[in-house]
Amino acid sequence: MNGAARFRQMIREQRRRQGGRLALAAAAGATVSAAAVLLLGLSGWFITGAALAGVAGGTAIGAFNYLLPSAAIRFLAIARTGARYIERVSGHAAALKALARLRPALFDGLAAAPPARAQALSSGEASARMIQDVDAVQTLFVRLSTPWAAGAGGIIAIALAGLAGPAAAATVAAGTGLAVLGALVIGRRAADPAGRRVQVATGRFKDRFSALQAAAPELRAYGLESWAVEQIAAEARTLDRRTIDAAAAAGWMNTWQGAVTGATVVGVVLLSRTVPLPLVVLAALAAVTGIEAAGAVVASFRQSGAAAEAVGRLGDLLDNPVPDTGTVPSGDAITLSELDLTLAAGARLAVTGPSGAGKTTLIERLMALRAPVAGELALGGVDLAGAEVRAVRTRFAYAAQDVRLLAGSVRDNLALARVDAAESDLWAALETADLADRVRAMPAGLDTPLGDNGERLSGGERRRLGLARACLRPAAWLVLDEPTEGLDAATEARVLERLDQWLATTGQGLILVSHRPAPVALCDQVLAVTGRDADGRLTMNRNPARVAA
Incomplete structure (x- = not known):
């Protein structure tokens, strides 16, 4: 199973987990659409009927029942508002809870990916x-209620239009x-190609x-700020163009919907000329809200x-994971x-050698941060090429040369x-890292x-914080x-003494x-890495001589 298929399976699993909330959101969405169509249709009928009764005179006014329609209108308005609130809360709660589980799984997949990847x-x-890609996946949960909302709104709209005749109902259905x-x-x-290009951009x-x-x-030191700004601006312009393309596609979709709505309303009015005017208005407004529900x-x-x-992009993070199989070092x-x-x-053990010889490569292979070479290294009697990766990594605490810190x-x-x-x-x-006094002097300490x-730290302080973390x-x-x-020299001496x-x-x-x-003086043995052979294996020799001062 490739990464994209695995991620889709994870989404389906989260949909099952959030099934109750999603079902509530779907029911609330259907209620919103049905209430909206009934509210607008009934309001149009009521206003038109009341106006005609007023024109007809006192007798018609006395016979016109305004209490029941007005009460129904208020009820529908309250029902629509309440259902909308339930739909939004339930749908977004389901989506956010699902994403809260998907993000750690994706991070774990990235951490477990083959080192080269x-x-x-x-x-x-x-x-x-x-961030952006996971947020885009949120729509796969939130929009699950839309078919139910559209279906309920469409059915109610067609039923209301049917009061003005079968032709009006058929016109609303067709529209x-x-x-x-x-x-x-x-x-x-x-819209689909534009949306894809936005994510990539x-x-x-x-x-x-x-x-x-x-x-x-470095950019400031070499006076390259303007060049850097232009580089970023070029990518920003590309992203803006892609976003505009997506907005244009959305505009064409809205234009099509508006044109169909207008044509449908005209069709309903023309086909309902023989029915009372309040029903014509009801059918026309039902057409508007029915298509709006869609x-x-x-x-x-x-x-x-x-x-x-x-x-697809998130599935790449899960592609070709490092298998959990292998021998656990004893x-x-x-x-x-x-x-x-x-x-x-x-x-x-001290590892020495010229720059680029492969010193860092050696220790990263040892910690399973790079693909191991069969027969080169073993841990607990197990060749690292056949060892379980997670079990190997737990044996090491690492302070890299390039320290990465959180914000x-x-x-x-x-x-x-x-x-x-x-x-x-x-x-x-x-x-141990000779950093305690510096941290105590900070405004909030730890x-x-x-x-x-x-x-906010100097380069040396960042390196020592990495050492403390290790x-x-x-x-x-x-x-x-x-x-x-x-x-x-003085700080180095203190750090090494405390490390010892x-x-x-x-x-x-x-x-x-x-x-x-x-630092080499701390170690019992010295290993010199001298380079790589044609097969990529590191060439090494045991060097009992210490590095010259």
Whole structure:
């Protein structure tokens, strides 16, 4: 089953879960349409009948019953308002509850995707899919009540028009059908493609904006702000054009509906010349509201293209997931098969080598963040090429060279490693990273917001917060990629001293990538990565010599 099929199955499951709310929304929608048609038709009949009675004189006025119609009109107005409220609340509650379950499932699917696929998706594109595309899917729940509303409105409209004669009823039925059929044709030919292009353009715009925003300091330093603005503006213009195309398609659908409505009303009036005028007015207004009720279906046609594209784009996140099959490692010992090197739990290994040799690739393969190479690495006696991915990842706590932070508070960023960590544990991790004093000096301490990707912190402070977060994770191995890069010598010394104490206390093993002598000195063994062979395998050698100061 491909990703799109899996996502459609998830939507069907959520529809079943929200069946009660959706059924209530459908019943309320049908009530709204029926009440609206009856209200307008009865009002037209009542006003016209009252006017004719007034013209006819006192006798006709005395015989005219105005109490019952006026009471019915008030009842229908109240019923329509109440049913509309129930429809909106029930329908949107069902949609929002469904999306609250779909978004985590999609995120889990993205996290479980093959490493090459997950890493190829930019943050901007991922954001567009998780926000705009999921919002577009919302219509697949909200609009489920529209066929019921349209059907109830159409039936009542045809029945009321039938009071003016079979020809009037047939005209209303034909007009309603033409309105829906024409809208369907326009939707398929214009609205659907336009809606799909809007979703794609939104993703491209957010992707470009996110990439340039991340490089904002460099762009300012090189005086490229104008170039960046033009790049973003170009994507924005494309998105605007796509949005205009979608609006134009919606306009043509509305134009068709208005033209059919006008023709239907004229037809009803011409075919009802022999019946009393109040019934003619009733039939004409019933035609208007009946076709208007069908407009709910027309509106859903406008959104179907965007929803279909969103389903496909979100299905991509679920495509080719990493299987949960595989062997679960029975221990935490790491083996580098090529070098016949085994690291017992609690060991410390430094990984060195020239830039681009593959140091980060090695540790990402080890943590199952990249596709493993058969026979290269083993964990707990299990070759990583055949190990269960989720079981492998739980053994490692990772502080990457490129630290990614949430836009929330210090506490929020630390909670990524351990949600249930006590406050004392948070401060202990910050002390290890030599960041506790800095956080205490912040206006709200642990609850101080850090801005987008930690923009309120310096580069060194962001790196140390990433280190603190990794220390919080209860894992057998602590993996650090250039943890002291960019730190001054005094700060580096404090961080390494406290890290040494942390490892001695917790018994965690350490795998450290660095080209600096001070961090390497923490480790018992040194591994030099020298490059890659023709098959993509990393070439390594055990290097007992320390990095020269």
